[in-house]
Amino acid sequence: MASSKDLAVFVRDALSAGKNRAEIASVLTQAGWSTHEITDALDGWADVPFAPPVPRPQTVVTARDFFIYALMFGALLFGAGYLVGLLHALxxxxxxxxxxxxxxxxxxxxxxxxxxxxxxxxxxTRERARLAADPALQRSAIRNWMTYVTLLFAAAVLLGDLVAVIYAFLNGDFTLQFALKALVVAGIAGGIFGYYRAGDGRGAAV
Amino acid sequence: MNKLLFVAVIAVVSGAVVSGLAVVGGPGQARAEKRDDQRFADLHRIADAIICDAGDGRAFSRACRSAADATDPQTGAAYEVTQGEDAFQVCARFELAQAESPMRDALHFDRARGCLRYQLAQPSKQWVIEGH
Incomplete structure (x- = not known):
């Protein structure tokens, strides 16, 4: 069995030897590679008439990114959660x-x-400065994942808040106190959602 | 992160933190609360011991526990006990205003001095706490 590294080397060699992409895809299919794997391997090289084949940049996963973004995510999660708790207590x-x-x-x-x-x-602020200095770092896969996980959490909290409001209303518990608390949750979760969404749209999520 | 948002986030969170601290008070306040809670628990222990002794342990299913070691957590002074024939009270000097402490509804306050009062209910010969 060959690994995907062998596949990448094979594709590079085949492109260097002047084979066209359809031919390569066809022999790889016969060899039993999936369409998905073949597309990935071919996409690793730019489709330009130049020899040797020109590599394309790939999304990167680094331990450093994981450390920084998981830490940020944790700080945001705990900070937002306890800010809600504090405002509710107040x-x-x-x-x-x-x-x-x-x-x-x-x-x-x-x-x-x-x-x-x-x-x-x-x-x-540190990550933002780093990204501004080197836009290639925006290909960090972990950064994208953390952005979308944050969006998912924020969206889930917003929806849960909406459900709680409707339930409280139907249950006759919709007091001023409850309304203010629901507003706090919506404000914080909505703020985080909007911030990450806008950041992602600009390609500069932090 | 743009400047305005940065400042707004800091303002909201600091505002919440500062008002939180204003509501609960600093460490000195927390220590005073803990001492007051200790005093309140001590008064109950002393009252239990007195009732236990007075009734020869009949009112209690468990053994009488001595409350001789109960002293004020700050000054170390003994609590004030006034005992009569069919009523008694144990008192302590509390540090904080008592208005916002629902757990101390049982206490009778004369300024800082709070007392737990019991009296002997006649027909049943049981000690009952005296409410307000």
Missing amino acids: IDHLLDASARTADHRIRWAVAVLIVTLPLYLWLA
């Missing part, structure tokens, strides 16, 4: 000041935010 305190039980929640949320906010902002 709304409770404003509208119904009897509960002292929220004190621990507030202290914990404050501690989380003091760590995550500076961390996220620092990493985000």
